Amino acid sequence: MWRWYVARLALRDLLRGARLRCPACGHGRLFQRGLRMRATCPYCWVRFERAPGESLGAAYVTSGLTALVIYGGYFALDALLDIEIGILLGVWICAVMALNLLFFRLARALWVVIAYWGGGVYADQDYEREYAAPHRHGTQDEQRL
Numbered sequence: 001m002w003r004w005y006v007a008r009l010a011l012r013d014l015l016r017g018a019r020l021r022c023p024a025c026g027h028g029r030l031f032q033r034g035l036r037m038r039a040t041c042p043y044c045w046v047r048f049e050r051a052p053g054e055s056l057g058a059a060y061v062t063s064g065l066t067a068l069v070i071y072g073g074y075f076a077l078d079a080l081l082d083i084e085i086g087i088l089l090g091v092w093i094c095a096v097m098a099l100n101l102l103f104f105r106l107a108r109a110l111w112v113v114i115a116y117w118g119g120g121v122y123a124d125q126d127y128e129r130e131y132a133a134p135h136r137h138g139t140q141d142e143q144r145l
């Protein structure tokens, strides 16, 4: 019984990540614009990334997703079409570069979900101070100086 409940919660979190939403509340968008990720959720105030380089794990997610598509596509094209191996490799090398860009946001979002499962995504006590003084205008401490 509890296994289904846990699996349902895990699936819910993964779907929230796939929709590029906060894994904790499901409402806040993970990305502001383009490839820039928000520091915190505007709804539940959890912090998505605590330290620089923490998102390095997203590279593993990107590699995994890209490998799934590349291997599947390579063998499918090889079996269905009679294409020269050099052309096939050229196509897939270009595809790897394109897929890495395409999967960037999804991989970062899924990595935030994984961090959320590990307890690394939670609300900070000092979030309101950061929210009151957005980063582009400096923190309150910087404004007092």
Ligand SMILES: [Zn+2]
Pocket (backbone or CB within 6 Å): 022, 023, 024, 025, 026, 027, 028, 041, 042, 043, 044, 045, 046
């Ligand atoms: Zn949230």
